[in-house]
Amino acid sequence: MVGMSWMDAVLHTTSIHKASEARPGVRRLICRAAWMPRGVAALPSPSRLADTLAEMVSITSRSRANSG
Structure with missing residues (x-):
């Protein structure tokens, strides 16, 4: 099948x-x-966007760990 x-x-x-x-x-x-292309693929550098978002998550998680 x-x-x-x-x-x-x-x-x-x-x-x-x-x-x-x-x-x-x-x-x-x-x-x-x-x-x-549409969506994220339409951006000039989708991998750069992914790197930026990953960095933002990392910064947010570090600031939460330091405050708590």
């Missing part, structure tokens, strides 16, 4: 690809969507 799930996914992807080739405008939209 597990093997069937990936095969269905491959067939589905193949059919979408063929449909996009039949309609050139759709293919362009799919490519454009791939180059328009």
Whole structure:
């Protein structure tokens, strides 16, 4: 049963690809969507944001430990 799930996914992807080739405008939209990230991925440097947030958590936990 597990093997069937990936095969269905491959067939589905193949059919979408063929449909996009039949309609050139759709293919362009799919490519454009791939180059328009959203959320944290849209930030110039998502790893820098993660580092900043981790540092903020560290500072907060240290200040709580010192005050209590």
